Amino acid sequence: MNVVSVGIDAVEVERFRAVIGRRPTIVERLFTDAERGYAARFPDPAERLAARFAVKEATMKALGVGLGAFRFRDVSVGRYRGGAPYLVLSGAAGELALDRGIGSWLVSLTHTALMAEAIVLGLCVEAAGVGGDASDPVVSALGPYSPGSLDVGA
Numbered sequence: 001m002n003v004v005s006v007g008i009d010a011v012e013v014e015r016f017r018a019v020i021g022r023r024p025t026i027v028e029r030l031f032t033d034a035e036r037g038y039a040a041r042f043p044d045p046a047e048r049l050a051a052r053f054a055v056k057e058a059t060m061k062a063l064g065v066g067l068g069a070f071r072f073r074d075v076s077v078g079r080y081r082g083g084a085p086y087l088v089l090s091g092a093a094g095e096l097a098l099d100r101g102i103g104s105w106l107v108s109l110t111h112t113a114l115m116a117e118a119i120v121l122g123l124c125v126e127a128a129g130v131g132g133d134a135s136d137p138v139v140s141a142l143g144p145y146s147p148g149s150l151d152v153g154a
């Protein structure tokens with residue numbers, strides 16, 4: 001598996017909570033329905049939303065771009081049944097990834113009441129190795145797992 005790119009980001013949960021508290025509509029602009037639905041299962045959705053925001057910013061770093069290069073919803077976090085996260089890129093973010101030869105991603109999150117952090121790794125197209133079209137965002141998200149392990153509800 002050839003790692004060709006890496007990105008990391010940390011978000012202060014209280015600051016993020018203040019931002020979404022001031023502008024509630026921003027949540028719909030930043031996060032997919034599935035991401036919001038998953039976060040809403042918990043008493044403090046801001047903590048998980050902050051972690052997912054960190055993923056989106058970490059992905060910008062991995063792609064070598066900044067704010068405005070793609071829509072935040074172009075990068076979303078899904079979950080395998082065991083709880084492990086996977087990354088799905090679409091739209092402009094997906095095109096940037098293909099331009100850079102990235103066909104598959106690995107992502108890891110951590111969060112507490114104070115901080116949310118994420119790291120993403122981009123793998124080269126040849127190393128994606130899931131037997132499908134690496135430009136397909138779903139195939140690209142699967143990595144070494146099988147479709148049977150996907151939690152479609154998240």
Ligand SMILES: CC(C)(COP(=O)(O)OP(=O)(O)OC[C@H]1O[C@@H](n2cnc3c(N)ncnc32)[C@H](O)[C@@H]1OP(=O)(O)O)[C@@H](O)C(=O)NCCC(=O)NCCS
Nearest residue numbers: 047048049051052079081082083084085108109110111112
């Ligand atoms: C992985 C685990 C130890 C992390 O716990 P933690 O240190 O309290 O929590 P952290 O804040 O550091 O990490 C939480 C994130 O870990 C990720 N995570 C959860 N389960 C994971 C797993 N199995 N593998 C990798 N990452 C996992 C998630 O992204 C989660 O954040 P999210 O709920 O916002 O998506 C804990 O979630 C766990 O024990 N999960 C059960 C895994 C398991 O045994 N699954 C059964 C096999 S199918």
